[in-house]
Amino acid sequence: MSTSALAGGYRVALQGQSATGMGHVGTAMTESAEVVFFNPAGMSFLESKSSSSIGVSLIDAQGKYQNKTTNKAYDTNNPIGTPFYIYQATKINEKSSLGFGIYTPYGNSVEWPLDWAGSHLVNNISLKTIYAQPTFSYKINNTVSIGAGPTFVNGYVHLNRNLSTSPSVADKDGKRSNVTIKGSGITAWGYTLGILAKPNDNLSLGMSFRSQVDMEAKNRTANFSNIADTLQSTYPNTTYDATLILPAELSFGASYSLGSQTTIAFELNRTFWSAYESLDFTFESPEIADSTNPRKYSDSNIYRIGVQHNLSPKITVRVGSYYDQTPISDGYFTPETARNSSVGLTLGGGLKLNKRLSIETSFVYLHITEFNGSYDFIDHDGNPSTPPTSFGGDYLTNVTIFGLGLNYNY
Amino acid sequence: MKQYIPSVKGLKKSNNPFKNLIYTCFVCVSIISCDKNFDNPIEDEPARSSGSADFSTFVSIGDSITAGYADAALYRSGQENSYPAILAEQFARAGGGNFFQPLMNDNLGGLLFSENENPEFANRLVLDAEALSPEPIAGAPTTEVIDAAPLTGPFNNVGVPGAKSFHLAAEGLGNPAGLATDPLSANPYYVRFASSATSSIIGDAAAQQPTFFILWIGNNDILSYATSGGIGVDQTNPVTDPATYGSNDITNTIVFDTLYGQLLGAMTTASPDAKGVLVNVPDVTTIPYFTTVPYNAVPLDQATADTLNAAYTAYNDGLELARLGSAIDQTEKDAREISFVAGQNPVVILDEDLTDLTGLDAALVNMRLATAEDLVILPTRTKIGQPVDPTDENSLVWGVSAPLLDGDVLTKIEVATVETARTAFNTSIQTAADADDDLIMFDVAAVMTALATTEGIALSDGSNITATYATGGAFSLDGVHPTSRGYAVIANRMISDINSSFGANVPTVAAEFFPTIYLK
Numbered sequence: 001m002s003t004s005a006l007a008g009g010y011r012v013a014l015q016g017q018s019a020t021g022m023g024h025v026g027t028a029m030t031e032s033a034e035v036v037f038f039n040p041a042g043m044s045f046l047e048s049k050s051s052s053s054i055g056v057s058l059i060d061a062q063g064k065y066q067n068k069t070t071n072k073a074y075d076t077n078n079p080i081g082t083p084f085y086i087y088q089a090t091k092i093n094e095k096s097s098l099g100f101g102i103y104t105p106y107g108n109s110v111e112w113p114l115d116w117a118g119s120h121l122v123n124n125i126s127l128k129t130i131y132a133q134p135t136f137s138y139k140i141n142n143t144v145s146i147g148a149g150p151t152f153v154n155g156y157v158h159l160n161r162n163l164s165t166s167p168s169v170a171d172k173d174g175k176r177s178n179v180t181i182k183g184s185g186i187t188a189w190g191y192t193l194g195i196l197a198k199p200n201d202n203l204s205l206g207m208s209f210r211s212q213v214d215m216e217a218k219n220r221t222a223n224f225s226n227i228a229d230t231l232q233s234t235y236p237n238t239t240y241d242a243t244l245i246l247p248a249e250l251s252f253g254a255s256y257s258l259g260s261q262t263t264i265a266f267e268l269n270r271t272f273w274s275a276y277e278s279l280d281f282t283f284e285s286p287e288i289a290d291s292t293n294p295r296k297y298s299d300s301n302i303y304r305i306g307v308q309h310n311l312s313p314k315i316t317v318r319v320g321s322y323y324d325q326t327p328i329s330d331g332y333f334t335p336e337t338a339r340n341s342s343v344g345l346t347l348g349g350g351l352k353l354n355k356r357l358s359i360e361t362s363f364v365y366l367h368i369t370e371f372n373g374s375y376d377f378i379d380h381d382g383n384p385s386t387p388p389t390s391f392g393g394d395y396l397t398n399v400t401i402f403g404l405g406l407n408y409n410y
Numbered sequence: 411m412k413q414y415i416p417s418v419k420g421l422k423k424s425n426n427p428f429k430n431l432i433y434t435c436f437v438c439v440s441i442i443s444c445d446k447n448f449d450n451p452i453e454d455e456p457a458r459s460s461g462s463a464d465f466s467t468f469v470s471i472g473d474s475i476t477a478g479y480a481d482a483a484l485y486r487s488g489q490e491n492s493y494p495a496i497l498a499e500q501f502a503r504a505g506g507g508n509f510f511q512p513l514m515n516d517n518l519g520g521l522l523f524s525e526n527e528n529p530e531f532a533n534r535l536v537l538d539a540e541a542l543s544p545e546p547i548a549g550a551p552t553t554e555v556i557d558a559a560p561l562t563g564p565f566n567n568v569g570v571p572g573a574k575s576f577h578l579a580a581e582g583l584g585n586p587a588g589l590a591t592d593p594l595s596a597n598p599y600y601v602r603f604a605s606s607a608t609s610s611i612i613g614d615a616a617a618q619q620p621t622f623f624i625l626w627i628g629n630n631d632i633l634s635y636a637t638s639g640g641i642g643v644d645q646t647n648p649v650t651d652p653a654t655y656g657s658n659d660i661t662n663t664i665v666f667d668t669l670y671g672q673l674l675g676a677m678t679t680a681s682p683d684a685k686g687v688l689v690n691v692p693d694v695t696t697i698p699y700f701t702t703v704p705y706n707a708v709p710l711d712q713a714t715a716d717t718l719n720a721a722y723t724a725y726n727d728g729l730e731l732a733r734l735g736s737a738i739d740q741t742e743k744d745a746r747e748i749s750f751v752a753g754q755n756p757v758v759i760l761d762e763d764l765t766d767l768t769g770l771d772a773a774l775v776n777m778r779l780a781t782a783e784d785l786v787i788l789p790t791r792t793k794i795g796q797p798v799d800p801t802d803e804n805s806l807v808w809g810v811s812a813p814l815l816d817g818d819v820l821t822k823i824e825v826a827t828v829e830t831a832r833t834a835f836n837t838s839i840q841t842a843a844d845a846d847d848d849l850i851m852f853d854v855a856a857v858m859t860a861l862a863t864t865e866g867i868a869l870s871d872g873s874n875i876t877a878t879y880a881t882g883g884a885f886s887l888d889g890v891h892p893t894s895r896g897y898a899v900i901a902n903r904m905i906s907d908i909n910s911s912f913g914a915n916v917p918t919v920a921a922e923f924f925p926t927i928y929l930k
Contacts, residue, residue: 066451066533070870070920071452091621166926174517370448387872396446
């Protein structure tokens with residue numbers, strides 16, 4: 001899947017190699033089946049009768065932590081993230097198009113060293129979501145089209161953390177007591193809407209909206225490990241309920257042709273992260289107190305710019321940049337999503353192999369300034385009346401992403 | 411550093427400036443996208459200052475607290491987290507050197523005497539979280555003291571469990587032959603690492619010519635009396651020879667003062683320029699061993715109270731007769747009269763400082779109800795309410811129908827006796843520190859007092875620790891010795907004092923990452 005350090009929070013904005021190469025703009029681009037995701041209305045303006053795209057990105061994102069007061073330093077050992085997509089769009093007739101998309105817009109995969117200083121918050125976490133989206137678009141006239149589709153979401157989560165900062169909260173061999181929260185096949189649904197306008201041959205304007213999806217885990221497994229023998233009755237394996245918010249996103253895009261071979265595009269994405277107030281777990285066993293973990297994310301914007309240029313009939317090059325605001329406020333930086341605002345630089349290239357098939361590649365370099373952040377709301381003793389504890393330090397993330405995709409249009 | 415040098419088919423350098431720009435950007439971005447490190451990485455932090463102190467050879471001298479004893483045993487991870495070990499690791503960032511300790515063979519802590527286990531030197535305590543009671547951890551200990559060759563030193567941590575002030579100066583305290591006598595005439599912990607059969611603890615410390623030392627002694631000089639419920643003798647004037655003391659006696663305060671001077675003399679003779687920290691003796695009323703069991707631990711209903719009161723009528727009447735006969739005054743009669751009510755009642759205790767009336771009437775033993783100023787020691791918790799004779803179903807019950815013994819309770823007078831001696835010891839320690847510019851006095855008693863409050867001491871992550879038994883985090887399961895986390899808090903306070911007195915800049919530790927008590 002993908003790693004935390006990409007967009008604000010756990011949004012992984014890599015839903016098309018052509019788009020990624022030019023700053024991940026796409027709401028007003030109508031060149032490939034990638035429109036199924038970026039703006040379903042765009043299907044109506046595709047040139048080909050049938051357009052398909054598949055692609056995958058490889059994300060190498062590694063985090064570093066240090067704290068000069070406690071004299072501790074750690075590096076993550078994150079697995080390579082692999083968000084992917086499959087899109088297909090077909091013109092049924094002059095006005096209507098049908099499409100289908102599978103893509104992975106939210107995910108997170110972080111692995112800190114076992115028992116590290118922040119292990120009472122997270123040792124490792126893996127979050128994966130897959131969206132399946134049947135899509136319909138309708139060309140109202142030569143200038144305007146609309147599109148929409150439901151999204152069916154399937155989610156997976158696996159999170160492990162220690163129960164305490166103390167090495168004596170452990171079993172008789174000294175292995176630290178920990179809890180694993182699991183859930184797979186968590187389903188939910190949402191929808192996407194879009195509108196696209198081409199007032200003249202050079203300009204496209206688009207707007208799309210993806211709804212909020214609430215992933216509700218019900219009666220999923222919570223396992224306690226390395227619990228001391230005489231404490232087993234206090235920490236039985238049990239089940240939990242929790243809801244993770246995948247926020248809604250509203251996008252505005254504009255693309256403009258500068259001559260016949262060059263396009264410049266701008267985009268604004270607004271993600272409604274404020275719906276993510278808290279990540280709470282309620283446990284079936286009465287012995288285990290509810291776990292309340294405030295997040296209080298704020299709505300945030302991403303500003304994108306991209307340029308695409310056909311060097312030759314076969315070769316296209318792309319470059320782009322974006323500024324990604326963090327949705328996280330001071331005092332709410334948790335180690336599994338320790339992300340400050342960032343600037344992304346993108347490059348891309350496309351090669352037409354023949355009339356139908358092209359290879360699209362992309363490269364992203366994410367520049368995230370190191371920052372000092374903390375999470376100040378740890379309920380360390382299950383007692384709501386004792387003040388919460390904090391964990392923080394200096395965080396740094398290095399991210400590089402390569403993407404490879406294929407387009408097939410006829 | 412990772413580097414990515416791209417090779418993209420078809421992207422050729424050409425005269426087109428736009429193409430050249432793209433190619434250049436691509437290569438540039440790839441090169442700079444190697445993994446970055448922090449602007450100020452922690453590994454590049456400059457060394458800290460030691461001020462006017464020199465930490466290159468650091469030696470700690472003392473008793474069990476200095477050794478890292480906890481949970482009623484000396485065990486590996488306790489030693490690795492002793493306050494001197496914590497200090498040494500922080501000193502290392504300010505020019506400090508190696509710090510060697512005579513580590514036990516395992517993490518169990520029990521001692522073997524010619525392969526035999528000894529209940530007085532059992533494994534460390536763990537807490538049964540269901541029964542809420544401590545017990546020694548299961549396992550076969552592996553630290554042999556008689557038949558094993560002594561460890562090869564020198565050891566920077568010369569803390570020896572059980573040592574009183576005069577033990578530090580005693581030559582031969584580490585002689586293995588002394589483990590064959592009953593009672594022991596050598597200290598098994600010191601036997602393990604003594605430099606010879608005739609060496610003394612202070613001698614082994616001084617021989618290292620430390621540049622910096624910490625001396626914390628005097629605890630056991632009152633503590634052995636206190637933890638045994640005051641059954642020993644308070645060796646007040648005239649001055650007596652420590653060799654004649656019982657193990658639970660309070661050291662004579664003049665003997666302590668003289669000895670303390672001798673101990674310091676040995677250190678300053680060996681290292682005239684050394685800086686040092688002298689640590690004082692904490693107040694027993696701040697330690698959970700003495701403050702956990704309430705004086706009024708006996709719940710009774712009205713019927714049982716009435717039955718007991720009837721049973722104590724003879725004793726109370728006897729007291730009245732004694733008063734009429736002027737054997738005791740009204741105050742003592744009121745203090746000794748025993749009556750119970752429905753609800754929480756004080757335990758019945760023996761108090762050796764009451765007037766002996768057994769000559770008048772054998773039944774008038776020195777018993778009375780406890781008051782809030784009497785301290786019921788921790789082991790008595792499991793005794794109160796138990797039958798005196800478990801085989802007799804009509805047996806008297808400890809603390810209710812039968813008085814708790816002298817050794818079960820530290821009475822108000824015994825508490826005052828301990829406090830008088832402690833005040834005198836601390837005066838000696840403060841005076842010695844004041845007399846030498848190279849020495850400072852660290853007031854650990856104030857730290858213990860802070861831990862004994864409701865809010866305790868706050869840690870750097872916003873949590874806190876208190877002296878509450880088992881749950882507070884500061885004290886281990888023996889109720890006397892701190893946990894590793896408690897030792898970390900003490901070490902931090904010491905570092906703070908060392909920094910301000912010697913102009914050093916030694917960093918403190920994050921105590922929240924240290925262990926507290928272990929569960930069964």
